[in-house]
Amino acid sequence: MARINSSANDKKDDWPEKNALAVAKIKKVEKYDAKAVLVDYSYNRVFIHISEIANEHVENINNYVSKDDVVVVKYTGIRKIEKKGKKPIIQHQASLKQVNEEDKKKTFLSCKNDSLRHKFKIKYNIQYLDENKFYNFDNIDMYDICGFSYELGKSFVKSENDLKVTQLRRFFDDLRLIETKDNWELIKPKFHLFKVQLEISLNRNSIPQLFYNLMIKCLSQIETSKEKEENFKIFVRFVESIVAYHKFHTFLSENKSYSEDIFDEESFEIHPLVTIYELNDLIDDEECGELEYANSIARRFLKSKNPKNNLNINQLRKIFNALKNIELYSNNKLTDFYRLKPQISYSFGRGLIPYDFYRLLMFLMDLVYYDNLSNENDNWEKEFINNLKILIKLLESVIAYGKFIEVIDILN
Known part of the structure; x- marks a missing residue:
């Protein structure tokens, strides 16, 4: 009888069909393979051989994946490893290189894990900033705002989109002052002045292009919406959340001993x-x-x-x-x-x-x-x-x- 090389917690029947895509979390990276668990399949373990990591020669797997990375893999089935004088070992195999970007996106967004699925929804909406597919304020809720601002706060810290906390606070303080006005007619002049301030800051290289794009898209949606005043208040809450998570990620970036991962269902x-x-x-x-x-x-x-x-x-x-x-x-x-x-x-x-x-x-x-x-x-x-x-x-x-x-x- 073959020996199955898998975790004691693996549920034997809970596996994807062969060549199906699945969300996986990398648990261990070794010299010749990476071990991962399938998030939507009872965290059953799969092996990703070094030859299935990328469509190029891989010298070091760590250059491509790290422990705790969440990835999409193609489940390629079972491999039987024969060893002389011993029972054969059964390994469940998966591939990273056989997954294209579009399939990766679809798989992430169909993940059964609510937390992960929402995280990737947010990630792809940030990418949509350059594709005119940003959230419609008429449909957004605080849950979306928090998730989106969490990722944005991270993207504005020590990166090509680096945004100084003083600049961000100044914009937020201006918005809060505008919010105190009683109706849209009083808000409107300050609203347009705020757009001009953004333009000036961009021309002075005081803010990154991503932040400018984000603000302008939000303001444009507010201006064309029916509930302008209400949507402006939602927008202020959105910027407030970006300020908060910018501070959060700044602290994490300056204190490397902390992990960004909020919780891990297996080890927390x-x-x-x-x-x-x-x-x-x-x-x-x-x-x-x-x-x-x-x-x-x-x-x-x-x-x-x-x-x-x-x-x-x-x-x-x-x-x-x-x-x-x-x-x-x-x-x-x-x-x-x-x-x-x-x-x-x-x-x-x-x-x-x-x-x-x-x-x-x-x-x-x-x-x-x-x-x-x-x-x-x-x-x-x-x-x-x-x-x-x-x-x-x-x-x-x-x-x-x-x-x-x-x-x-x-x-x-």
Whole structure:
């Protein structure tokens, strides 16, 4: 009987058809092959031989792919490796070089993983800036805004599209001032002046062409839309998110020890007692030991021996209060909830929130949101609010345990 060279967690029947395309994540790069897992097929493992990496001679695979890269592969089937005196080894094989750009794009955008699919949707929309296919503001929501601005914030940091934070802040401050006007007739003169300022900045090489293209396309859409004033407000939120994520990516670029990846479903562990799967249960089930989680989170971040992990309890209160205000007072809870993400990212970029806590919070917020992403029933808003309440309750308990730990320390 042949021995199958695969992970113990592989599900034998969950494989694509031969020559089908699939999204894969690179897990290990070796001298003669790369090992990857198929995202939409139970994370089953495939091998990409060095000869299938690129349509040219490959000396070093690391020049083409790296660990944690997300790629599209063609599943080429099973290869049997015969070894004298031993059972043959069965390997599931895949190819990178047999995938063209158009197939890659289609496969990414049909990925079953909501988070990855949205990320690639955003990536390709950035490319569309030069193809007049940018988002229509009449259809955009805060979820799209956050995803798009996350990638844009990254593209404007230490690259050919480098944008100085002072220049970006100046534009945002100008927009916020314009936003205070009561109606479109009062906004309109300042609106056109803003376009002139963009033109001047471009001619002075103060802003990159990509940023100019982006702003002009947005402003043009606002000007031709029916709801000009409302769309202008959405645009200001968009620029606000770009400012936040620009700060976030600037911090990451200056601190190479941090990983940009927010969470990894296979290996992410925020602290010794809470893994990603337990956190998932926590959001799904209100009765699954929330207080124990809150206690361990408080001890990890509010009383950490590592200064990099220390979270000021006042920062935690601000986040808690923002979420509580959304629950109690917001007329558009989902929009305001997702608008909070870039604001928290900005706080991280300023060094006010430790990275591990930031990752934990982003993951929890995604759990609250993703349950509703493709929900077509009429109760999705109610379910979102229930999930939001669980998150609020968890943070409230973390704050309570934090104060308790402070008191115990004083008494000791």
